[in-house]
Amino acid sequence: xxxxxxxxxxxxxxxTEQAYQYGFETAIESDTLPPGLDExxxxxxxxxxxxxxxxxxxxxxxxxxxxxLKEPTWQNVTYAKIDYQAIVYYSAPKSKKDGPKSLADVDxxxxxxxxxxxxxxxxxxxxxxxxxxxxxxSVSVATTFKDKLKSLGIIFCSFSEAVQEHPELVRxxxxxxxxxxxxxxxxxxxxVFSDGSFVYVPKGVKCxxxxxxxxxxxxxxxxxxxxxxxxxxxDSHVSYLEGCTAPMRDENQLHAAVVxxxxxxxxxxxxxxxxxxxxxxxxxKGGIYNFVTKRGACRGFxxxxxxxxxxxxxxxxxxYPSCILQGDESVGxxxxxxxxxxxxQADTGTKMIHIGKNTKSTIISKGISAGKGQNTYRGLVxxxxxADNARNYTQCDSLLMGxxxxxxxxxxxxxxxxxxxxxxxxxxxxxxxxxxxxxxxRGLSQEDAINLIVNGFCKEVFKKLPMEFAVEAQKLLxxxxxGSVG
Amino acid sequence: MSAVANATIVEIKDLHARVAGGAEILKGISLTVKxxxxxxxxxxxxxxxxxxxxxLAGRTTYEVTQGTVRYLGEDLLELDPEERAxxxxxxxxxxxxxxxxxxxVQFLKSAYNAKRKHEGKPEADAVEFLTLVKRKVKELGMDDxxxxxxxxxxxxxxxxxxxEALQMSLLEPKLAILDETDSGLDIDALKAVAEGVNRLRxxxxxxxxxxxxxxxxxxxxxxxVHVLAKGKLVKSGDKSLAMELEKKGYAGIEASA
Numbered sequence: 001x002x003x004x005x006x007x008x009x010x011x012x013x014x015x016t017e018q019a020y021q022y023g024f025e026t027a028i029e030s031d032t033l034p035p036g037l038d039e040x041x042x043x044x045x046x047x048x049x050x051x052x053x054x055x056x057x058x059x060x061x062x063x064x065x066x067x068x069l070k071e072p073t074w075q076n077v078t079y080a081k082i083d084y085q086a087i088v089y090y091s092a093p094k095s096k097k098d099g100p101k102s103l104a105d106v107d108x109x110x111x112x113x114x115x116x117x118x119x120x121x122x123x124x125x126x127x128x129x130x131x132x133x134x135x136x137x138s139v140s141v142a143t144t145f146k147d148k149l150k151s152l153g154i155i156f157c158s159f160s161e162a163v164q165e166h167p168e169l170v171r172x173x174x175x176x177x178x179x180x181x182x183x184x185x186x187x188x189x190x191x192v193f194s195d196g197s198f199v200y201v202p203k204g205v206k207c208x209x210x211x212x213x214x215x216x217x218x219x220x221x222x223x224x225x226x227x228x229x230x231x232x233x234x235d236s237h238v239s240y241l242e243g244c245t246a247p248m249r250d251e252n253q254l255h256a257a258v259v260x261x262x263x264x265x266x267x268x269x270x271x272x273x274x275x276x277x278x279x280x281x282x283x284x285k286g287g288i289y290n291f292v293t294k295r296g297a298c299r300g301f302x303x304x305x306x307x308x309x310x311x312x313x314x315x316x317x318x319x320y321p322s323c324i325l326q327g328d329e330s331v332g333x334x335x336x337x338x339x340x341x342x343x344x345q346a347d348t349g350t351k352m353i354h355i356g357k358n359t360k361s362t363i364i365s366k367g368i369s370a371g372k373g374q375n376t377y378r379g380l381v382x383x384x385x386x387a388d389n390a391r392n393y394t395q396c397d398s399l400l401m402g403x404x405x406x407x408x409x410x411x412x413x414x415x416x417x418x419x420x421x422x423x424x425x426x427x428x429x430x431x432x433x434x435x436x437x438x439x440x441x442r443g444l445s446q447e448d449a450i451n452l453i454v455n456g457f458c459k460e461v462f463k464k465l466p467m468e469f470a471v472e473a474q475k476l477l478x479x480x481x482x483g484s485v486g
Numbered sequence: 487m488s489a490v491a492n493a494t495i496v497e498i499k500d501l502h503a504r505v506a507g508g509a510e511i512l513k514g515i516s517l518t519v520k521x522x523x524x525x526x527x528x529x530x531x532x533x534x535x536x537x538x539x540x541x542l543a544g545r546t547t548y549e550v551t552q553g554t555v556r557y558l559g560e561d562l563l564e565l566d567p568e569e570r571a572x573x574x575x576x577x578x579x580x581x582x583x584x585x586x587x588x589x590x591v592q593f594l595k596s597a598y599n600a601k602r603k604h605e606g607k608p609e610a611d612a613v614e615f616l617t618l619v620k621r622k623v624k625e626l627g628m629d630d631x632x633x634x635x636x637x638x639x640x641x642x643x644x645x646x647x648x649x650e651a652l653q654m655s656l657l658e659p660k661l662a663i664l665d666e667t668d669s670g671l672d673i674d675a676l677k678a679v680a681e682g683v684n685r686l687r688x689x690x691x692x693x694x695x696x697x698x699x700x701x702x703x704x705x706x707x708x709x710x711v712h713v714l715a716k717g718k719l720v721k722s723g724d725k726s727l728a729m730e731l732e733k734k735g736y737a738g739i740e741a742s743a
Contacts (some may be wrong), residue, residue: 437567
């Protein structure tokens with residue numbers, strides 16, 4: 001994470017001229033499985049992680065189901081066919097001992113990588129008040145602030161660790177929001193997920209810090225299949241941050257994560273993402289395929305789940321962080337900024353499923369298209385029969401830069417209860433010459449003027465992000481749109 | 487008179503310009519403006535007033551086909567709009583532009599720091615800047631709430647023009663060009679804006695006030711008045727020329743020119 005100040009413009013320019021800043025590769029020995037996928041791959045991963053029998057069975061069930069499925073084609077994106085047998089499904093950094101007990105035990109190369117990324121693992125973490133569960137390739141190597149969280153009864157650890165230490169919680173909730181049969185990529189993830197994060201916040205506890213995880217794709221050809229499970233028990237409160245960067249790569253890399261959130265009575269979960277994976281070069285070569293299933297269940301009365309995402313990276317993005325509003329008076333929110341520049345394609349949005357009475361959802365989506373980018377908003381608001389007085393407000397704004405890009409909106413509404421109130425607003429705009437000239441006449445360079453206007457366009461979403469994340473998001477946006485006008 | 491006052495701020499010679507690819511609008515303008523002077527340029531609709539303002543500010547939709555503009559010893563026409571701005575050329579827009587979601591204070595700070603950077607001064611931090619801008623707001627008799635609103639969004643005509651005056655006061659230009667500042671203002675708003683502009687009259691600053699009507703010049707009293715007609719300055723004089731215009735109308739002046 002960067003310091004909480006906006007960079008001066010000169011610095012921003014330097015950053016943008018470096019092409020992809022985070023495109024370095026770390027030389028670490030990997031304990032890597034050869035490419036390919038069959039039942040033995042699933043068994044290998046499970047054995048490697050010393051998983052209990054029930055989890056192996058769950059994975060195998062998912063794998064067998066996946067074999068019966070076809071890769072979806074309905075989304076508004078095109079990409080080269082993925083060869084699932086060419087993907088490496090397990091790659092873990094080898095550590096000198098049997099797993100690091102403290103930072104001193106962590107591979108110094110790895111720590112240097114985090115330094116370059118600005119991950120605050122040392123005292124910086126304490127100053128920033130952020131606990132980091134760093135996922136490097138597939139195995140979590142360091143977790144900070146564990147003790148403080150532990151004293152409050154909060155569990156924040158790697159998924160593998162949770163399987164060993166809190167199997168009853170994992171077993172109870174895993175797949176309860178995104179079942180193995182949910183979709184093609186969720187089934188694949190369920191079969192081969194390597195690691196991820198686990199959070200449990202007990203009854204009545206307000207988590208005193210932002211929980212943060214950095215994902216990073218590193219070893220060659222390693223598909224990343226993260227699994228995140230976050231449970232907020234009655235009257236608890238938690239804010240989780242997820243930020244991503246990845247090294248430069250020529251082949252396309254698949255990322256198919258699953259995130260499951262569960263909010264019990266009056267619990268509140270805020271989940272924020274800044275996604276900056278390698279988008280490919282100007283011609284669209286390389287870049288990450290980001291096919292993610294993110295879903296939250298508002299199970300309890302007056303529970304609340306809020307998704308905020310800033311998506312500037314990846315060659316292809318396909319994700320719909322959603323809320324199932326089961327509990328009466330529960331609230332779902334989705335705030336999104338998605339950028340598609342050069343040849344990037346984004347098909348993203350949300351689903352709000354109103355089941356309980358007096359449930360409320362808000363969707364604010366800001367799509368920015370530049371270069372030859374294609375940006376699609378796809379959203380579903382469904383109100384079931386028993387969901388009396390459900391309310392939804394959707395606002396979908398598109399900003400176009402240049403004439404070769406596209407913005408598409410597919411808002412689906414399915415209402416089975418007459419008392420529902422659904423509002424939808426949509427706008428499409430361009431950055432006008434008048435705006436640019438006005439800013440330049442006041443001394444701003446063209447790039448700075450664009451940054452200013454675009455950040456203004458995204459303000460409603462940025463203000464939902466935690467402060468340091470908002471700063472990073474603004475910076476990222478500038479970098480992503482470099483050279484897109486004039 | 488001091489050495490500064492004897493220098494020239496801007497020297498326009500035989501300036502011809504058109505909308506890119508269109509017909510010629512300015513057909514040979516020559517004008518020299520010295521520090522401390524206020525020049526009014528008056529003319530009927532379509533005479534080229536706005537074109538002149540925009541060409542001086544560097545708007546790329548206009549094309550200079552002939553002539554030169556020297557600004558403080560530099561070739562102004564070679565500079566990008568933002569380069570002109572940080573060197574002290576300020577255009578108060580006839581129609582100030584809305585920028586949704588961007589707070590006025592953020593916009594002002596970006597502009598202010600762009601100029602500081604050009605001058606090799608450290609950029610003002612948030613606290614420093616806020617102190618300064620609040621003082622300026624107070625001087626202009628405006629409300630602090632002005633600062634947190636989005637740039638010109640939902641502003642009344644008067645508020646927009648006062649916002650231009652605020653920007654001008656903050657950026658302290660060497661050459662301020664006021665493009666039809668009186669348009670869309672009622673008399674009270676006009677007085678308020680004019681008062682703001684008059685505060686900024688200074689021995690080292692020059693102003694070009696472009697207007698259709700004489701009434702603005704009752705409040706911003708010019709040293710010189712020029713009549714622009716069909717792309718040329720057809721008559722120049724002191725402020726009494728504005729009065730004459732008021733009586734005879736543009737047709738009368740053009741006929742006698």
